[in-house]
Amino acid sequence: MINVEPRCRIILDNDWAGDPDGLIGLAHHALSPANRIIAITSSLTNPMFGPPEGMAQAGADLAEDLLRVLKLPELATVHAGPDTYFTGQPRDNAAARAIIDAVRAGTSDDIPLILVCAGPLTNVADALLLEPGIAALFTLAWVGGSAANEDEYNCYTDPAAARFVLDNQQLGVWQFPLETYRQLVISVAELDYSLKTAGPGGAWLWERFNTVQVPDFVKFGPLWCLGDSAPLVVTGLDDVTCTFEETDSRPSRRTYTGVDSRLIIADFFARLRLHN
Template sequence: MSLRIAERCRVVVDNDWAGDPDGLVALAHHLLSPANRVVAVTGSQNSPVFGSPAGTAAAGTALAQELIDLVGTHRPVVAAGCDVPIGGGDTSSAAADAIVAEARRDDPLPLFLVCAGPLTNVAQALRQAPDIAERLTLVWIGGALGADAQEYNRDTDPQAADEVLGRAELAVRQFPLETYRRCSYSVAELEHDIGGAGRVGAWLWQRFLELPLPDFVQLGEVWPLGDSPPVLVTALDDASSTWSGPPTRRVYTDVDVRLLFADLLARLRLHQRRTD
């Protein structure tokens, strides 16, 4: 028997699922959290620095669907985005359509659009339906506090980031580079803690083993699970984290890493126990 947890919000989770598996770790956490109802999962393209992005949105979305089926707690809409940045051609997609549809759906629960990749799908959805900016809160892993810092998610589609963040009516919860890098996990911990936490954990660890790393990437002993902090906003509690900025444009400067990852591991183990 478990305590009955009240739903707090609806969540659309958007990510470049074919890239760093930290996004899939975060998706598993959302799916295993009863306080947030995952209503849609949308996929974006990988950065061209890792090779041609052609086909990566669809390939990543297939991985997300595999994880959703394995977890089995939610049956969200799953939709792929485009493989080009917002200024690079036709960016209409099923992913953008899904974001618009959920934002326009009447529901008493607030909607959080969690994006831990380029903001291409978000920008396209806002182009199609500017009215939805006042019907959701964007929770973004991206950008940087340092003016000259390179940051993967923003730099994969900087025009999309400018368009989305330029909408003053859009509420934003941002975890910049300097903050999400605090969510570091050692590779040994990934294998032991996550890889050893039941079928879902083993599946996640296998994604790290199978990730085709480019030759220029020199793997060390640490792997940041930087896509995980939005769970503190949607399912857990951000009271023990810190932020700056006005209420509608909150920029997190520190996160409760203990709460975040202790909860993840507990949920993976409990899921295994309850499904045995």
């Protein structure tokens, strides 16, 4: 393989017990040599996946299990946050503390720190409330919100957390809203075939997709959105083939309007097969 140099340090936060596309995003980040994961945290899930009690820890357990299957034990410590929504009151918990410690740890090299959140912003809000000074030390890449102000899963799961985080003027934010991350789709047939033929990690992920519990009103169609993988264009890959709008403010506020789905999906399955 051509030697790929690390280009960023990564903190990953997601509701790993929710839609399993988040676990594909975790596997993709873990297998990408262009980034260096320094912390992983797990957040609460939307009630559509069942009562929230215990779901943050269940997500942490799933993420750790996947990393063990991928034979990446050095990454397999995932810190669970609370199962309750952001209250606006300081609360010290394992996920918030892991984020703070990872940001504060610093680095001897000069690669940027990106916190990738593809779920509700609960853990990020808790960390920023506990230690406001960390806001200037990382960039948030968030999968969530809507350019047209539509109801969006990651935002309405914990809207108070989203407001608190996005209102922080010291924080750089690269946002992948609903209209953009919905572009990242794969056919169910390709997803099924590609996972089942990609070794133990693919088989493990295939099982998660085929056993996901959702309410009866959710009906699956011929496509599956892998929106949680959208931030790979600013971490493990490059956004040279993507489009975004950026404000003149500092720190950077950027909204991605287009992502290269083919690049992301092809890179993931190639890395999964090569790893196997």
